[in-house]
Amino acid sequence: MKDLPPQPPQTALRPPAQVMRLSRLGAAFPTRLSFLRCLTRRLADEGAQVTRPVWQIDARGYGHAVYSVPLGGHVYSLVAVSNALPDALRTDRVIATAWDTAYVLYDGVPDADALARLCREAPLQEAGRFTERDLVLSRANKSVRLFNHVVDCLRAGHQPDAAQIDAVGYLMRTTAVYGNGKFGIADRGLIEDRPGIEGPFAAEMLTVWLIRSFTHDLVEHLGGRALDPRLKRHLGIGNSTGLGMAPFLVSHPVLLNNWIMARETALARVRALPGLDADKRARLHTLAARAAAHLQEWQVPDPAHQARIEALRTEWPQIARAIADAPHPEALFTRAAPLSEDAQELTVALLLEPYPELVDGLAACMSDPLGLCAVPFANTADLRSAIDRGFGWALEVDFDCPSQQHQFWYVSEEKLEPRLGLRHQEAGAELESPLDIARRVQALRRDLDRGPNDLRAFRTAHPQHELALRRVLTATHHPYSEIQDNLIGHTCLPIDMLRCKLAFFGAAKFDPKSDRWTRVTLAQGAPLPEDLGTPLADDWWLPVRGA
Amino acid sequence: MSYSANEISALARKAAVGAGFPHGQADQFGQAVAVHLGAGRAPEAVLAALDDPEDSPILRLPLLMDDVLRAVALTGSDVSLTLHPGDDALALAYARLLPVRLVECRVEQRDGAQPRLAVLADPETPSRPALPPRIAVPDALHARLGTLAARTYVPASAGSRQAGAGAGDIDND
Structure with a gap:
């Protein structure tokens, strides 16, 4: 048997009851474990070099470009498509139907046919159809005020105002970054073993990092001169995130x-x-x-x-x-x-x-890579005990109080946009998404005291509790698997879930626009492609311009 | 037409909820449908399973798979369990979702007897099913799943559009 290497000493972990509120x-703040940091570290370690084999962008900034980068023995290419967008159509929401720019991360280097296909399909986004060679689908809109300012300054022969760059932090905002099989793109399972993109959201982060380079190149193309590298490095890529991100944390x-x-x-x-x-x-x-x-x-x-x-x-x-x-x-x-x-x-x-x-x-x-690997509960006593041990936070909520069931999560038929409704005022609660984990576990615990003692008989008599039962089993083996708050209560702020996930991505400068959506800056201070071989490559925690 | 496995899983999961099945079982059904269709098995079994939310392999097979997993963990050897009539069509797909490596897995049909699911698993080796890059789905099945899934969406309204996402409609700043 192979000996495991000795693990460094450690203190006790912070308890889930503290961490998971x-x-x-x-x-949460980004750390050196954030996914963008992990990606740029890997790119730097490999000495990856980004090339731009295609640049078919006209004088107005419209057209397409391709960026390629080798990583872990594979080559990935970002196909970027830029189109004119009337102001009246520029929205960050899922319900948008057109965008300033659209992107696909492609597995390999696209040939002419693949490039033509992607230039046709990418701007359609959710209405397009993609293949298993297409790994990530994304789009981004201009930050109109900063994009125009930067272009105008470069055209006028000087660098943009650093204070404006500090204030906004990006030239474009992504409004969705789709992976894992959506709209026909590759399932994550097809690429999860590949070195360099085996980590969570690594392919999505590579896409975002390359989009940032495209936005830099686009303003330099339109402005007719180069940005100061210190300013350029401080121009990250924005992201606008709404409720769709929150259920992910609950469903995974x-x-x-x-x-x-x-x-x-x-x-x-x-x-x-x-x-x-x-x-x-x-x-x-x-x-x-x-x-x-x-x-x-x-x-x-x-x-x-x-x-x-x-x-x-x-x-x-x-x-x-x-x-x-x-x-x-x-x-x-x-x-x-x-x-x-x-x-x-x-x-x-x-x-x-x-x-x-x-x-x-x-x-x-x-x-x-494996999901839950656990032997199911053998009897109701074990299940009851696991609930009492791990879900005290759920059992103490008084769901008879209307405020504790104030909200419900749902998916609108309007472009399947995730939304949040007020249960006592709006229609649709009967179709709510199952984010009410506390309420479900409490109901399971209550019925355990009334139902058959044999667990199989109980499950057969109460099939509605399967989801809660599985959550309890999961939490028994994975102590940080549950957000320990009532996600349908009046005090639940979805923005907290968004920030948690975005911080793990590596986002900073959280800019909440309501309690349901936020803008953030990704990759601000991150290495430019030409920085990958330098000490800057892994020294961009909470970046400051010029640091 | 062909789809990614995740597209099929998500659609089948929503279809099961739309057909009246609980969320927990719908999750497993969604995964099982991708495995089932990915292996080129009969699409009719998918629709048949959705017929009756009171009497369906969607309710029974998760329980059976937990029985298999417990037995494998206890004995470390092969397991053979009787299947409910009509559950054999999806049983192999559900078995492939077990989080352990399956050395052998088959449905045994004997004259005059109920079919049985026979599993030989390695409980020490975690596993997840490998799925093909594309899964062919007949148009009629896809359309039916889509119709059932649509029952889970809340109808659009102006109020929902304005308030439900907490965001405005235009972002030209």
């Missing part, structure tokens, strides 16, 4: 567990370190100062979220100052405990950053 998930409990488990294990390893050597201390100082500058750059119109940012700006110096005297990382972690959840989670992200040797290998544990 909505408000804390909604305070093992995957959610694996993301959180990797991050929490990384934290536990860092917290177990007995000391803080001079190099790591200096690095923490540098990163804390960068985080402070990043917080100053982060401005949003929403008053409530801006207040959170300002509170964090006030708290952060306490952490930054504590670095000088902290005897070990645990002292910094403890120093954050009395502060806000935002400050605590930012401290977690900070603590992981200087320790690639303890953290980066955990990225390999963040996918879910």
Whole structure:
């Protein structure tokens, strides 16, 4: 039998009852385990070189282009299509039917026929039809104010205003990035073993990173001159995300567990370190100062979220100052405990950053190639006990109180847009999506006290409880699989789920537009293709322009 | 026409919910349909399973598969269980969803006896079914699944459009 390598020492993991609350998930920050970071690290490690074999873009910025990059022994190509879009049709919502630009990540380098097909189908998005050679489908709209400003400045012979770049952060916003078989593209199962894109959402992140390059090239093409590389590096790619992202976290409990488990294990390893050597201390100082500058750059119109940012700006110096005297990382972690959840989670992200040797290998544990592998419960006593042990948070909700069933999640027939309704005011609750995990587990527990003791007889008599039963089994083996809040209650803010997922993608500068959708910036400060061989390639946590 | 496995799984899952089956069983049915059709098996079994939400392999086969999994975990050897009449058509697809490597899996038909599902599995080796890159689905089956799935969508309304997604209609900033 092969010996497993020794694992680094670690403290106890933070408990799910703390980590999996909505408000804390909604305070997440990107870390060095975020998927975009993992991708750019991999690209840099391989010395990947991006080429642009096709550039058929006219003087108005319309046409198509192809970007190719080798990764893990395969070549992937982004096909980008740019079209004119009337202002009246520019919307970030799923219900959109036209976009400024459309994209497909293609497996290989497309020949003329494939390119013609993709130029025809990509702008159709959900109405198009794709093949197993097409890995990711996406689209993006211009940030009109910044895109035009940058082009105008370049045409006028000078660089764009850095303050405007700071304020927006991107030239275009993606409004959907589809993977895993949607509209005929390749199932994830077909590519999940490929080196370099085996991680969660790695193909989607590669797409996003290449789209960012296209947006840079497009403004330089239209402006007739090159952007200053420091400004260019600070131009990420925006993303506008709505409710569709939230159900994913609920419908993929093992995957959610694996993301959180990797991050929490990384934290536990860092917290177990007995000391803080001079190099790591200096690095923490540098990163804390960068985080402070990043917080100053982060401005949003929403008053409530801006207040959170300002509170964090006030708290952060306490952490930054504590670095000088902290005897070990645990002292910094403890120093954050009395502060806000935002400050605590930012401290977690900070603590992981200087320790690639303890953290980066955990990225390999963040996918879910197998799903739930568990022997089913043998009897009702085991099931009852598992609920009582792991779902106290669900059992304590009073669902007789109307406010605890205030909302319902549903899919509209209008382009299948995911939406949230008010149960006591709107029609459609009978068609709600099953995100009411707490209510379902509570109902299961209640019926267990009334039903047959034989589990098979109980399941036959109560087929409606199968989903809840499976959630309980999953949580028994995967402690971070459940968001431990009532997702149909009046206090549930979907924006918290969106932020959690987006932070794992690597997004920052969260800019909530309501409690149901947000804009974010992805890949700001990320390496440009020409940076991949430089130290910049993996040093872009909470980036600041020019840093 | 051919589709990705995920398209078929999602459509069949929604169709099962639309036909009146609970969400948990619908999830497994969706996965099983992709395996079933991906193996080139008869599409009629898919529609037949959706006929009666009170009496269907969609309700029975998940229970049977848990019986198989428990037996495999306990004995580590081959297992043979009697199938309910009519459940044999989808039984192999459900068995392929078991999270362990199947060394052998077959439906045994004997004269005058109920069919049995015979499984030899390696409980120490986790597994997930490999699916083909494209799955052929007859147009009639696809249309029927689509009709059932459409029952799960909430009708569009102006109020829902304005408030349901929490976003405006135009983004020209």
